[in-house]
Amino acid sequence: MESNPVLLESKSSPINLLNEMQQLRLLGHLCDVTVSVEYQGVRAEFPAHKAVLAATSKFFKEVFLNEEPVDGPHSNVFLNEVRVADFASFLEFVYTARVEVEEDRVQRMLEIAEKLKCLDLSETCFQLKRQMLESVLLELQNFSESQNSEEESAARPGAVPAAKAERDPPDCSVAEPGRGASPEGPAAKSKEK
Numbered sequence: 001m002e003s004n005p006v007l008l009e010s011k012s013s014p015i016n017l018l019n020e021m022q023q024l025r026l027l028g029h030l031c032d033v034t035v036s037v038e039y040q041g042v043r044a045e046f047p048a049h050k051a052v053l054a055a056t057s058k059f060f061k062e063v064f065l066n067e068e069p070v071d072g073p074h075s076n077v078f079l080n081e082v083r084v085a086d087f088a089s090f091l092e093f094v095y096t097a098r099v100e101v102e103e104d105r106v107q108r109m110l111e112i113a114e115k116l117k118c119l120d121l122s123e124t125c126f127q128l129k130r131q132m133l134e135s136v137l138l139e140l141q142n143f144s145e146s147q148n149s150e151e152e153s154a155a156r157p158g159a160v161p162a163a164k165a166e167r168d169p170p171d172c173s174v175a176e177p178g179r180g181a182s183p184e185g186p187a188a189k190s191k192e193k
Helices: 013-027 050-056 058-066 084-096 103-115 119-155 162-167 186-192
Strands: 033-039 042-048 075-080
Touching: 013 084, 033 050, 033 084, 042 050, 042 084, 050 058, 050 084, 058 075, 084 103, 084 119, 103 119
Parallel strands: 033 075
Antiparallel strands: 033 042
16 A cells, blocks of 8 residues: 655745854854955955855856865855955845845846856846836836826916817807997897887
């Protein structure tokens, strides 16, 4: 009697794994690489895990798979022309799958994602930039529509709406002189009788 196989799948395991790896990194435990970054004289060092960096960045994967064996398991990687704040945000993203940055830094995050060949961060930045652009376009469209309606209202300030002109025809009982009617109106005819 064989039983059918069943799938045991954890929805929380990937998140728990990321959270635990982030805690290990923040505490400096089991870190086997130090990434040094420098930009315009500002320099910082970030301990990290090769496996996490290699799994999230093709750049780091190439570096680690092609590095020569050195004395000891610890590696050092130097990145110049990378801002300290941007690399810190990059690390937070690869270890947690999320990071909060100012709107004006999204382009820089996209650039670092492309430099380090991090597809997940690139896609996330592109999606956010598209949403920001759509939001700006929607605001411009709404502004343009409101301006057009204001201009249309201002263009005919004394004009009588067409519907009102049709409802209220001019008074035909009094004819103007020179329009083919006699100066004596209906009152003159009643006097003759």
